[in-house]
Amino acid sequence: MAFAIEIKQLVKIYDNRVRALDGIDLEIKAGDIFALLGPNGAGKTTLMRILTTQLKPASGEAYIFGMDVVKKDSQVRKVIGYVPQEMSVWTDITGFENLLIYAKIYGLPQKSMKKVISEALESMGLSAVSNNLVKTYSGGMIRRLEIACAMLIKPRVLFLDEPTIGLDPSARKAVWEKLSAFKKEYGITIFFSTHNMEEADLYSDEIAIIDRGRTVKFGTPLELKRSIRREVIRFGLKNHDIGEEVLGRIRGLGFVSGVAVSNSVLDVIVEDAETALPDVMEVLRNKGISILRVSTTRPTLDDVFLKYAGAISTATGSIKEIRQTRERERKG
Numbered sequence: 001m002a003f004a005i006e007i008k009q010l011v012k013i014y015d016n017r018v019r020a021l022d023g024i025d026l027e028i029k030a031g032d033i034f035a036l037l038g039p040n041g042a043g044k045t046t047l048m049r050i051l052t053t054q055l056k057p058a059s060g061e062a063y064i065f066g067m068d069v070v071k072k073d074s075q076v077r078k079v080i081g082y083v084p085q086e087m088s089v090w091t092d093i094t095g096f097e098n099l100l101i102y103a104k105i106y107g108l109p110q111k112s113m114k115k116v117i118s119e120a121l122e123s124m125g126l127s128a129v130s131n132n133l134v135k136t137y138s139g140g141m142i143r144r145l146e147i148a149c150a151m152l153i154k155p156r157v158l159f160l161d162e163p164t165i166g167l168d169p170s171a172r173k174a175v176w177e178k179l180s181a182f183k184k185e186y187g188i189t190i191f192f193s194t195h196n197m198e199e200a201d202l203y204s205d206e207i208a209i210i211d212r213g214r215t216v217k218f219g220t221p222l223e224l225k226r227s228i229r230r231e232v233i234r235f236g237l238k239n240h241d242i243g244e245e246v247l248g249r250i251r252g253l254g255f256v257s258g259v260a261v262s263n264s265v266l267d268v269i270v271e272d273a274e275t276a277l278p279d280v281m282e283v284l285r286n287k288g289i290s291i292l293r294v295s296t297t298r299p300t301l302d303d304v305f306l307k308y309a310g311a312i313s314t315a316t317g318s319i320k321e322i323r324q325t326r327e328r329e330r331k332g
């Protein structure tokens with residue numbers, strides 16, 4: 001298995017006291033879209049800054065395609081692109097001019113520069129506005145321009161820190177359509193951070209939930225949702241009077257972890273609705289209870305997040321810390 005990113009027991013301490021990363025372990029497969037999900041202050045930006053060679057860890061190791069991010073930092077920088085959370089383009093010049101500046105910073109060869117830039121504009125859907133001033137762009141267009149800049153060197157790994165923060169759902173979708181196309185076309189590995197669960201669920205192959213500098217959960221979106229082991233089967237019933245005896249029988253089915261009845265609605269909480277459904281229906285049928293409707297509710301990533309990170313983070317974290325994080329976010 002070729003890992004694009006390997007992280008071993010990574011620790012980062014700020015000012016000799018803030019343990020921003022507290023022993024992170026992660027392995028990310030080449031070609032995957034990976035979501036780093038965590039509440040504010042969890043350590044997402046810190047981890048991304050270490051992986052992109054901007055910060056040094058206190059201890060532990062991290063590798064990009066086998067290259068140590070501390071010892072081989074200049075080699076690492078040749079294969080990565082980074083889109084920071086804060087704005088990284090100039091707004092008083094055009095999109096094209098921004099790309100030209102980045103192309104020069106990256107030292108792209110002069111003769112292919114124009115071609116590479118127009119390809120980058122094309123792939124991010126910005127050709128038509130390339131000669132307009134960036135200050136006339138929407139938030140989503142600015143994000144796509146920033147991604148186009150980072151993509152100029154055709155990186156093998158693209159890091160995006162909260163790429164769609166502040167974007168509305170349609171702009172977010174447009175950004176991800178372009179990123180997914182990149183993944184398909186170039187097999188690029190994408191590492192992005194977010195505190196938006198829906199975004200992680202929709203667009204990532206694998207997710208790590210981190211909280212207070214530790215990995216609390218890792219897996220595919222489906223695995224994470226399954227790990228909750230809680231689905232609700234809801235029956236709409238014809239006759240309302242469902243007695244204690246029937247409820248007792250359903251509870252007695254072993255795999256049932258809860259039953260609730262209210263008016264003509266019966267909720268049965270199980271680990272896996274699909275396998276549980278026939279047995280529950282049989283109990284109801286045997287008792288002559290007519291079922292009008294059946295639906296099942298599966299856990300969302302919100303449930304997963306709440307279970308693994310939500311409770312911990314809201315219970316701790318001083319006001320001062322929250323203010324500091326906000327302040328930094330405001331400044332970008």
Ligand SMILES: Nc1ncnc2c1ncn2[C@@H]1O[C@H](COP(=O)(O)OP(=O)(O)O)[C@@H](O)[C@H]1O
Binds near residue numbers: 015038042
């Ligand atoms: N430059 C810094 N100096 C001191 N503390 C910092 C600095 N940057 C981040 N922190 C602290 O490290 C922790 C993780 O921050 P950060 O990596 O920005 O989290 P996230 O990106 O998940 O919101 C927080 O407690 C934050 O207050």
Ligand SMILES: [Mg+2]
Binds near residue numbers: 044045
């Ligand atoms: Mg951050």
